[in-house]
Amino acid sequence: MEAVTRNLGHLPPAVARLAASPHTLDGFLKLSALFEQTTLDPLAREVVIMTVASRNECHVCVVMHTGKLHKLGADDELIAAVTEQRPLCDERLEAVRQFTLDVLATSGGVGDEGLRAFFARGFTSQNALEVVMGIGTYTMSTLANRLTRAGLR
Incomplete structure (x- = not known):
């Protein structure tokens, strides 16, 4: 939690609530740091998240x-579209x-068609597995945040 506070300048309540399980918090922080190091570009990673x-x-x-x-x-249109679960105007990010x-x-x-569509936008098999990593990492986070009733304050 100290590292998160140093990095962000504050301790988000969601992180504090996740600390009720030190193993879950540690796992999320490690996985999210690893996800940030993947070959997916930063916008693509955020679209996954x-x-x-x-x-x-x-x-x-x-x-x-959204802040990130x-x-x-x-x-604003890209942010609104991904938040509202609508197709994105950027074809590459829409593929993600x-x-x-x-x-x-x-x-x-x-299926093969889905893989071909992803690869047709310049993504690789490595990127496909990195998307899976992002899904796993942020599924843990989103489910834990909902379970703990985490809020912004």
Whole structure:
């Protein structure tokens, strides 16, 4: 929790609530740090996160990652679309969003057509597995935040 406070300048209540299980908090922090190191570009990573957060109705995650998207230079339309679970105007980022949804809907059993659509936008097999990593990491976070009734304050 000290590292999170140093990094963000404060301790988000969601992190404090997650600390009720030190193992869960440690696992999430390690996995999210590893996800940040993947070969997916920062906007693509945030689309994965926001797709999971919106789908799982984790309002605290949506707010936190909206701020991150703004810092990355994402426009309001992209943020609104991913939050409202609408197709994105950026075809490459839409491929990430759709692939994320396909992985979730099929429990990883994405069909050949879905894989081809993802790869056609320049993504790789490595990126596909990194999306799975992001889904796992942020599914843990969103479910824990909802379970603990985490809020912004």
